[in-house]
Amino acid sequence: MTDMQQRGGTSGEPPLSLDVLADLHAGVVPDDVAARLWPRVRADPDAGATLAALDATRVDLAGLGNVPAPAMPAQFAARLDAAINAEVRARAAAGVAPVVDLNAARDRPRRARANRDPRKSRRLALTAGLVGVAAAVIGAAIVVLPGLGSNPSTSQQNAGGAPSSQLSVNSGQLGSVALAQALHKSDYGPLSNPPQLAGCLKANGQDPNQKPIGAMQINLDGKPGTLLVLTTGQLAQYRLLVVGPTCSATSPSTLANQVIGGIPTSISAPTTH
Amino acid sequence: MWAVALRTMRDPEEAADALQEAFISAFRAAASFRAESQVTTWLHRIVVNACLDRIRRRQARPTVPLPETGPGEPVVDRDAMSDRETRLIVAEALASLPEEQRLPILLLDVEGYSVAEAARMLGIAEGTVKSRCARGRAKLAKLLGHLRNPSADANVPVEQADAARIRPTRRGEGR
Numbered sequence: 185m186t187d188m189q190q191r192g193g194t195s196g197e198p199p200l201s202l203d204v205l206a207d208l209h210a211g212v213v214p215d216d217v218a219a220r221l222w223p224r225v226r227a228d229p230d231a232g233a234t235l236a237a238l239d240a241t242r243v244d245l246a247g248l249g250n251v252p253a254p255a256m257p258a259q260f261a262a263r264l265d266a267a268i269n270a271e272v273r274a275r276a277a278a279g280v281a282p283v284v285d286l287n288a289a290r291d292r293p294r295r296a297r298a299n300r301d302p303r304k305s306r307r308l309a310l311t312a313g314l315v316g317v318a319a320a321v322i323g324a325a326i327v328v329l330p331g332l333g334s335n336p337s338t339s340q341q342n343a344g345g346a347p348s349s350q351l352s353v354n355s356g357q358l359g360s361v362a363l364a365q366a367l368h369k370s371d372y373g374p375l376s377n378p379p380q381l382a383g384c385l386k387a388n389g390q391d392p393n394q395k396p397i398g399a400m401q402i403n404l405d406g407k408p409g410t411l412l413v414l415t416t417g418q419l420a421q422y423r424l425l426v427v428g429p430t431c432s433a434t435s436p437s438t439l440a441n442q443v444i445g446g447i448p449t450s451i452s453a454p455t456t457h
Numbered sequence: 458m459w460a461v462a463l464r465t466m467r468d469p470e471e472a473a474d475a476l477q478e479a480f481i482s483a484f485r486a487a488a489s490f491r492a493e494s495q496v497t498t499w500l501h502r503i504v505v506n507a508c509l510d511r512i513r514r515r516q517a518r519p520t521v522p523l524p525e526t527g528p529g530e531p532v533v534d535r536d537a538m539s540d541r542e543t544r545l546i547v548a549e550a551l552a553s554l555p556e557e558q559r560l561p562i563l564l565l566d567v568e569g570y571s572v573a574e575a576a577r578m579l580g581i582a583e584g585t586v587k588s589r590c591a592r593g594r595a596k597l598a599k600l601l602g603h604l605r606n607p608s609a610d611a612n613v614p615v616e617q618a619d620a621a622r623i624r625p626t627r628r629g630e631g632r
Contacts, residue, residue: 202595202604210591211572212584237603241594244547244601245566248464251544256459260473267477271484 200224200231209238352403358411358424358440366398366413373401373410374429383433388425388441390414402426409439416443458504465508465563467552471515472508479507502578505568509578512556550600558593561586566594 200208200221207213208221225231256264375381382392398413404426414423422444428437462472462479483503551559551567564575565586576583598604 202598203592206591206595206598207588210587210594212587212591234598234604237598238594240603241598241601242566244543244603245551245562245597246569247540247544248547248551249567249569251460254460254463256473257469260469260476263473264477264480268480268484271481 197224199228200234202234205231205234206238209235351400352406354405355440358404358426358442358444366400366402366411369398369400371400375399375410375412375427375431380432384427384431384436385412385414385425387431387433387436388427388438390423390425397422404439407439458500461501461504461568462508464548464567465505465560466511471511475508475511476504478511479504482507501568505564506578509560512560516556547597547601550597553600554593554596558589558596561589562593562597565590 204213204221205225208218208225213221225235372381375384385394386392394414396412396414398411400411402409402411404411407428409426409428410431412425412427414425416423424440424442424444425438426440428439431437458476458479459472462476463469466472466475479500483500551562554562560579561575561581564570564578565572570578572583572586576586579586581589
């Protein structure tokens with residue numbers, strides 16, 4: 185039991201309770217009251233220890249925000265997938281903020297984009313960006329864009345967190361399916377050797393020192409390869425680089441190299457792309 | 458965002474529903490997005506708000522309240538814990554708080570919102586956010602074993618005298 189007399193210091197005042205100290209710590213106590221309390225806190229080692237305990241509690245809580253995202257259960261991912269899909273289709277049918285294939289949007293000449301009505305362009309751009317972000321941040325729900333197509337079974341497979349064997353995708357699916365599957369995976373396969381990976385990135389014109397934010401083994405249009413998801417420096421925009429097993433400093437062995445997602449220049453910071 | 462929804466709602470089914478509402482409302486609110494903020498920040502706020510909306514609706518229905526953790530709750534022996542265990546225990550301790558304390562602490566200490574932002578999101582005064590955080594953190598400090606002598610600090614008789622001395626000037630409420 186704490187010695188109450190001792191905790192009260194020499195003034196004979198009662199010790200400060202946990203509640204009062206917690207109020208002081210949280211800034212609840214008005215300045216004039218706090219000014220009277222602080223000398224008592226400083227004179228009372230137990231009070232100081234209590235404030236340190238409250239600090240440690242906040243550190244513990246902050247740690248919760250850094251916990252890696254758990255896999256979203258398959259049934260919820262599928263439900264979310266379906267709901268977003270329905271919303272996208274409904275909006276497309278209603279002619280509101282039409283949703284387009286990201287790759288098609290990206291391939292569209294920039295002049296045509298610049299001439300578009302800015303408000304409509306902004307909505308379209310954000311919707312496309314949002315789809316990209318949604319796919320990226322959920323990492324489980326696969327957002328299906330009309331006309332792009334995806335295989336529902338891959339959604340289930342990914343959402344359950346089951347180890348994937350080589351995922352077969354075609355070039356058109358790479359943007360939506362592979363991104364949702366590959367993020368946060370670290371299956372480098374033949375490129376597991378860091379120097380070889382660095383050489384391979386350099387041979388493909390990428391920064392050899394960067395760490396991909398996702399890597400997985402896939403079968404692209406019938407060819408085995410490693411899909412590397414790279415950041416581009418642009419918000420919600422990723423480079424999908426697929427290389428063959430022989431990729432090295434002297435052989436780029438490029439199977440695919442495309443940029444997806446992102447908030448187009450109409451609403452984002454100036455870009456050099 | 459799944460992690461955000463899960464730690465806010467606690468129940469996976471509810472988290473999935475909230476996330477679904479969040480993304481649908483994000484689609485519908487796309488035009489309100491301001492380019493100067495990060496998309497992920499904007500989306501994070503939408504997800505948290507969707508969760509808070511669901512919690513408010515849930516609270517509007519009569520429910521059996523979660524039992525408050527009593528002072529006799531065993532505290533944690535922190536020495537033998539791995540980081541993962543620590544996080545699990547911290548998450549469980551946070552989940553044991555009453556919602557009125559858990560949500561402000563979640564917004565401030567876990568998600569990193571300011572007092573002003575949390576007050577707006579929760580629809581309560583800033584002083585109330587602070588005092589609810591104070592109450593909740595005091596309980597967590599005991600539950601997580603940070604206090605050297607939690608029984609001595611818990612429910613001490615002088616608390617009432619101290620509280621009475623401070624209450625006239627305390628803004629908001631916290632009990």
